[in-house]
Amino acid sequence: MSSDDPISQLEEALLAVDEAEAESIVMRCVQELTPLDCAERVVSPALRRIGAGWEEGKVALSQVYIAGKICERMLDRLLPETHQTRRQRPRMAIANLEDYHNLGQKIVWSVVRASGFEIENYGRMDAASLAQKAGREGIEVLFVSTLMLRSALRVEELRNRLSKEASRPWLVVGGAPFLFDTELWQRVGADEMGAEASAAVEVARRRAGGTA
């Protein structure tokens, strides 16, 4: 390991897909911090750096995917030991809007959970069903992942339907169409766009009002 900083060490281990080393770093961390604090102060920043690397073209999606899975698994194992649960607020959900490719959705879900937040995974849904379910379940932040352009354009319909629900979730979109046209999220009426998975964690912290 080239650095004494646990965030850099964890980032390196995750990029090398060295799960044993990643676990060793996190175990050292939880000797001084609770698992949730470790998730916030070490795991989440490491994942954010990996996500930023992907956005810059320096890190591959396969690395982002595995890093999220490894960290999510570690927290799943650690939390019960300390009787802690993931942060329940804001109430969040992620859905794949009409696409049959769910990798982006899975990555965001893993990264958010690895960072200590709970998030529902609604799977693949159409705009009407998604708006109803999010409204019924009191979702405060709704992440929508799309791969196909036609699905991205469906966000406008989702936005219109959500506006009729009593709760008006904060709507965050992500996926390839939004990366290739950085104005698209505004045109379809989303509240913001995430360029990579760890942006969702920042949204969660912000929408929690800093109380998470």
Added chain:
Amino acid sequence: MRKTTPMERVLTTLGHKEPDRVPVFLLLTMHGAKLLDLSPRSYFGRAESMVKAQIKMREMLGHDCYYGFTFAAAEARAFGAEIIYFPDGPPNASKPPVSRPEDIDSIDAPDIAAMAELQEALKLIRGLKAAAGSDVPVIGVVMSPFSLPVMQMGFEGYLDLLMTDRDRFWRLMDVNRRFCADWGNQQLEAGATAIAYFDPVSSSTVITREQYLETGQKVAKRTLPMIKGPTVTHLASGRCLGRVQDIADTGTSGLAVSAMDDLGEVKHEAAGRLSVVGNLNGIEMIRWTRKVAEDRVREAVAKAAEGGGFVLSDNHGELPSQVPWDVLRWIMDAAQRYGRYEGRADR
């Protein structure tokens, strides 16, 4: 003086010489359905409609190829996927047919003759070849054996296979390679001039260079020699900087460049071993003004036209039907105006 044909233009640039102007590939699929006011299911279900539309679109726009591609999910259909038709987008494959890694143990290459969607694509190519003669390139498409599993297994399931079960991964590659080569060769026999080898999983967007050298590159090196005609590797918007020479080592003739990569840097990295194709942003194109279209074309020409080895095109391999006809005309006008090799202002 006889006008240069599109075929001459394209062959000259692929030979790394400068033709009269930069050739332009407008890779149009769903626009054909829009033109004929047909549903995608009706349009893709009848080769005669697709041939008619491709001919008409080239008459309207003046680009330099016919596109013999229908939709990627047709190959997944061959392996058992269902096809979902949408009114406003290309047909998709639904639930992946390979739901467990164990399914790979009994999978076999499907019989192309029995696949209606693939047979319509062959009729399309035959019809385009009849119209093109030797004057216009007809482009066929195959999904690489390495990228097809995204539709066969789902992206997540495939990445898990790639990273944890190499024996089954290589078995699937063997099956897919036989199918891919057969499918590519049938298109060449039907009249395709060249085959676009769609391989987004090999991009640096998706896997590391180490992973690519261990897997995707090996697959391409074993597959491309089996295809009896020229190929261009297309990463469907995936990045490639840092592995352009690795891709050249597979024996492919060209490389399609993502809008996220600098076209000039990719051409530089190719060092004359590959022609570059691209890299206009088809998603952003939906809202382009005439000025933006001109600026993007001029920029691409300035970065990549020198010395030939460049075809102007979009970065994904398929233009969204939401791109207005006017934008396509503006791109062609700009290519005619700024893509000429003689008397270029930026030289």
